[in-house]
Amino acid sequence: MTRSYLAKNVQSLQPSGIRKFFDLASKMDNVISLGxxxxxxxTPWNVIEASYHSLEQGYTAYTANAGLLELREEISSYLSKEFSLSYQADNQILVTVGASQAIDLALRSVLEPGDExxxxxxxxxxxxxxxxLAGGKAISLSASAENEFKIQAEQLEEVITTKTKAIVLCSPNNPTGTVLNRKELEQIAAVVEKHDVLVISDEIYAELSFEEKAMSIASIPGMAERTIVVxxxxxxxxxxGWRLGxxxxxxxxxxxxxxxxxxTMMCAPTMAQYGALEALRNGMESVENMKMSYRQRRNYVVNALNEMGLSCHVPGGAxxxxxSIKETGMSSEEFAQRLLEEERVAVVPGHVFGESGEGxxxxxxxTSIKQxxxxxxxxxxxVEKHRISDRDIEVTNQQ
Known part of the structure; x- marks a missing residue:
């Protein structure tokens, strides 16, 4: 038998469920992708122009491994002003190739084999x-729809063991849009401090928070020293496409x-860093305009989904x-597959985001209001075509 050269932990990984439906949709005509x-x-023109200008000035060499000091100083100032976070530019901020690389680096930096x-x-x-991939063991903790997919502190308490090294949070959340408020974050922080674990806080959607300003768990007293903000x-x-985090x-x-x-990477792309510098200095008006558009679309979509019978909470951000598609009696995979085939609309089945996403x-x-x-x-x-009766729903729930 031919020897397998693949690492076991790589062999065990499943392809991204998001990309699966994106790839299917890309091969079909007349598809509207909501995936x-x-x-x-x-990207705002002033950001593009700043990147062009950096090339014209000959700024095409490597930057410092941690990123342009000027950019790190601007990030430090921005986080202090917008989120009440205090980080030193020279040794507490690392510019990465997207937020995904930052998460990967954080996990590889702190995990020993078997850590949870x-x-x-x-x-x-x-x-x-x-x-x-970092050698750890992921422990799923499911938030429920009844709580608008907000994790409860007592749930966290129940799953932490002596092997727990960290917890990964995302607020505003992908995929639910849920935003954790100060009280909820303080309750989580109390558990985290009690058990002396780290938090990897993915805050990539922090600027896109609609009703209330997003809060970082790192801003809670005692949490900065045990939190990695991404x-x-x-x-x-x-x-x-600029790949900068x-x-x-x-x-x-x-x-x-x-x-x-x-x-492994040397540094993030130089021209992208100069673009990001401009984004932080002069890009907030564009961010506000985009956020206002997203909020309008959110309201429109939530209302339409509820009207057609797909129960949907109002997400606070992202x-x-x-x-919920439970009233159709289909699994989330079947619903997404058939919706794509029958109506040429691409969505992502909830189960790819964890067991609690099923249904x-x-x-x-x-995407545009027109689309x-x-x-x-x-x-x-x-949905109207595949709607099932109340009796059928009851039978489905009992199975």
Whole structure:
């Protein structure tokens, strides 16, 4: 038998459920995709122009491993002003190739083989695989729809063991759009401090919070020294393809992350860093305009979904809705597959975000109102066609 050269932890990984439906949709005609979480806005022109200008000036060499000091200073100032976070530019901030790399570096920096990481679900699809690749063991902690997918402190208390090294949080959340408020974060922080574990806080959607300003758990007294804050420019600044993120945290951890970064990546793209510098200095008006548009779309989509019978809570941030499709009697996989085939609308089945996501779908409203209108009409037609009776729903729930 031919020897397998693949690592076992890589062999065990499943392909991204998000990309599965995106790839299927890309091969079909007349498809409206509500699948991939990417802004439909083009990067603001002043950011593009700043990047061009950096090239004209000949800034094409490597930057420092941790990123341009000027950019790190601007990130430090921005986080202090917007989120009441205090980080030193020279040793507590690392510029990365997207927020995803920051999460990967954080996990690889702190995990020993067998360490457990609590992943609050529904969650972004990369968290648990990243834990596995870093040699750890992901422990799923399911938030319920009854609590608007907000994790309860007592639930966290129940799953923490002596092997627990960290917990991964995301607020505003992908895929649910849920935003944790101060009281809820303080309750989580109390458990975290009691058991002396780390928090990896994914705050990539922090700027896209609608009713109340997003709060970082690192701003709670006693949490800065046990939190790695991860964010970036992809979502709020419409810079997904620029691949630029950052991590902030205790000096010891950021230093360890930088060592891995310098051996595996060297530095983030130079021209992207100059673009990000402009985004922080002069891009907030564009962010506010995009956020206002997302909020309008959110209201439109939530109302339409509830009207067609797909129960949906009002998400407080990001650009996703997470409606229940239980009344159709289909699994989330079947619903997404058939919706794509029959009505040419691509959504993501909820189960790819964890077991608690089964019975739901994720729809991104980061597309035009016109496209959303057509997609929602198609979905309403599909739901009406496949709606099951109350008696059938009762039987399905009992099975």
């Amino acid at each position: 991939v979480g990417e802004p439909d806005f083009v 990481v609590v992943v609050v679900e529904p969650s972004f699809v990369s968290y648990s695989p990243a834990v596995t 964010s970036g420019f992809s979502k709020a600044f419409a810079m997904t 950052y991590a902030c945290g205790p000096v010891e951890i950021i230093d360890a992350m930088t060592k891995i970064h310098q051996y 650009f996703y809705v997470f409606p 739901y779908i994720r729809c991104s409203y980061a 959303l209108g057509v997609a929602l009409q198609r979905m309403a037609r599909f």
